[in-house]
Amino acid sequence: MTGPAVPDARLLGTFAPGTPEWTMARSGLVVTATEAAVIVGLSPWRSPLSLWHDKAGTRPADEVTPTAAMRWGTRLEPVIADVFAEEHPEVLVHETGTWANLARDWQRATPDRIVTPADGGPLALLEIKTSRYGDGWGKAGTDQVPVTYRCQVVWQLDTLGLDVAHVAVLIAGQDYREYTITRDEDEAVFLRERAAEFLNSVRAGTPPPLDGHPATYRTVQHLPGGVDDIVADIAPDVAETYRQALVDLRRAEETKRFASAAVLSAMGTARRAEAAGRKVATRTTRDDGSTRALIPHPRLLTEELAA
Template sequence: MTSTTITAARLLGAFDPGTPEWTAARSGLVVTATEAAVLVGLSPWRSPLSLWHDKVGTVPAEEVVPTAAMRWGTRLEPVIATAYAEAHPELLVHETGTWANTARDWQRATPDRIITPAHGGPPMLLEIKTSRYGDGWGEAGTDQIPIAYRCQVVWQLDTLGLDTAHVVVLVAGQDYREYTVIRDPAEATFLRDKAAAFLDSVRAGTPPPLDGHPATYRTVQRLPGAVEDRVANIAPDVAETYRQALMAFRRAEETKRAASVAVLSAMGTARRAEAAGRKVATRSTRDDGSTRALIPHPQLITEDLAA
């Protein structure tokens, strides 16, 4: 497959992550596919405010230290791509690079692979993921993928002017699943308009509203400027909101502690707890066998968030 197969975007190049060329293709007043979910507040990793300060340059981008899951996800990507190709001999799987939309140069995307029918037909995208627990992933064969990934895929399709993306996830290192996402013009327009408005706010120097995202808190902490030994008179409503949040947090801690006591008591000497087939928690222990901590199963928390 050549880049001429895709006419709505131009191939900037195939860059290794972390290289100056890779950074340059993603820097400045552009929006990449991984940033699409950030702009609408649906990214678990970044917030609109943290991205805004990154684009403006007031706060250096946070250094991302790859976790074990991230490192293994990168290592497994070609393995999963090969498995997909073996499962679909009717398709050709192509490595690709970073693309820019021809009408909107600021709209960028770096899909994992591009696939084409062996006997002719329009190109499609292949996105490859790994997941430890499968939280947010629906039944295989549907389009039910985590919302942040859906934003990413819709953005990629809109950037390259394609209609179909196949998404593959390997759950827990053994559960292989395939999903299909069809480009929704309304979703694509919504994300595109949000991105254009965001870039306008960067040019105008108008930051997004504050929110409770962890990335927003880290960004505000890292804003430049030496601390002055003085008293700031803040608005009473700001102080009262802070006080109420502290009280609510204390009550939530007490409620959680009581619930943890109840679970530990119900577990007896068991290491893991389930309820009606749903995984609840795991007990970590000290050398003497006593309980160190009760660790909730991640999916117990993400079930409501994904609903």
């Protein structure tokens, strides 16, 4: 099923992810919902520079190896869609495909589902997510979703010409929540303008500036390709930035080793450490009982502990 027609887009087709047809609908000088988040620097997986080189064809496109979380997310998508349908018998939930905006053919989107009221009425989108932790997710019923996903949803609404999207998420395999995002014209115009500027920069051969994103470094590692046995005379400020970064890294590593030793010392023989009821770290051990590694709790990187 492809679902009902929408106001501002045409259906390109229903393609299985990873197939040649799916790749073709997303390749070239077009922008998808996930790429819109990349362009404005909101993707944890790709950077503007890495996407630019993909679009420009100056290096092989990023090969994203599906993680276990991604594979389970794909498997659970129809299950979560069924739960949403059960929770809302007043609507019909339709599978759909890849759409292109009628006015801007380069603006593409592949929403997870389209929702229609059973007795008629405005269409809405349904975006389906899974999350290991609840970080970035607000109270159910609000519009407080991680900013990367909000960006994707706003782009999808703008592409199809719809006003409302529901986000259904399963957190930690048991916490089902729903959120509602209403189209924001200012956000839509911002994303649209930035995307158009990005495509123009590809046409002009002007890449975005460097940044500290891991994907940017991976991209630069593969450019320009090949090595000449010569000496490059680089600018002193570039060299100094590199030198200072190495100094800062050494100091940070020393600080981390000291802090890790302090935590292990305070733990004694305990397997796990907490501070005021909040999880801090877990130790792994060798066969003789000595510590192999101290593993910080994932939330420790995003939640500051009170003194």
